[in-house]
Amino acid sequence: MDKNLIQRTISGIVYVAIIILCTSPLGAQFINSISPEPIQQQYLYYLLITFLMVIGSWECIKIMKFGKGYEKWVVFPVIVIIFYMFSKRYFYHDFYFDFRLNEILALALIAIAVVTLFKYPNELYYDSGKLIFTVIYVALPFSFALGLPKYSTYNHTFSLEVLFLFILIWSSDTFAYLAGKFFGKHKMAPKISPKKTWEGYAGGVILTLVLSYFVEQYQPELRGNWMVVGFLVATFAPLGDLVESQLKRTFGVKDSGNIIPGHGGILDRLDSFLICAPVVYLYFILEKFI
Structure with a gap:
């Protein structure tokens, strides 16, 4: 068997296992079964999101090739401040999904950053543009991801919204790949991602x-309607892949990193999540008013 295939398989299994353990009660149950010091699931999830955000931010900085100006050294302090604000809300149960103007503006910034990347990429050749894009593209989505699960410190319950979000993203990618492989004829974005087809996209949806x-039928405790979430994921997951592909293409980079052997970097694996997480968060806001 090809060594690269073995490497990809093993690292892929480890990656999926870490996601499952950190986004479901299985993680805390496993650690508490072997450790005398108990841990709550909320801390495992927080550590996962923090780790992914830090590595993803570093990868984005490397991709965009900052110059020698001050901007490169300002990125992480700004990211820490933003993530700290969301972290306080995470631990104080302050994600009520009310209509908050600052949240809507922050979500709008993500859309503006995506449009800028595709329509005005020259703006990102300046270090100031790179600084703003990195903060918006990486820090904000991971910060909003902290608000997706529900948890209780009283009975240590932890909801599964993020786990099923990952499952739907993985299924969307897999179904789109298979449908495109067998039926794909019309290219979606040949200059950015030559393998993506409209037939694959339709199959993924x-x-x-x-x-x-089935998620909606058998997981009724999840927030929102998961038929809607599934449609949003299938619609926006391919966009997440195109955004990261365009980012790498703009700066002449093949992979965002190599932290996951055979799969690339964090941004390579979580490109769809970076778009889907804030989109689903916005849906949870609007869902309360529908």
Whole structure:
């Protein structure tokens, strides 16, 4: 068997296992079964998101090739401040999904950053533009991801919104790949991602909706309607992949990193999550008023 395939398989299994352990009660149950010091699931999830955000930010800085100005050294302090503000809300149960103008503006900034990347990439050749883009593209999505799960410090329950979000993203990618491989003829974005086709996209949407139907039926305690979440994931997950592909193409980079052997970097693996997490967060806001 090809060594690269073995490497990709092992690292992929480890990656998926870490995501499952940190986004479901299984992580705390496993650690508490072997450790005398108990840990709550909320801390495992927080550590996971913090780690992914730090590595993802560093990868984005390397991709965009900052110059020797002050901007490179300002990125992490700004990211820490933003993440700290969301972290306080995470630990004080302050994600009520009310209509807050500052949240809507922050979510709008993500959309503006995406449009800028595709329509006005020259703006990102300046270090000031790189600083703003890194903060918006990496720090904000991971910060909003802290608000997706529900947890209780009283009975140590931890909801599974993020776990099923990952499952739907993985299924969307897999179904789109398979549908594109067997039926793909019309290229979606040949200059950015030559392998993506509209047939693959349609297959990803249809089959992800089927899976989300079963999630909605058998996981009624999840926040929101997961048929809607499934449609949003299937719609925006490919956009997340195109955004990261365009970012790497703009700066002439093949992979964001190599922290996951055979799979690339954190941004390579979580490109869809970076777009889907804030989109689902926005849906949870709007869902309260529908």
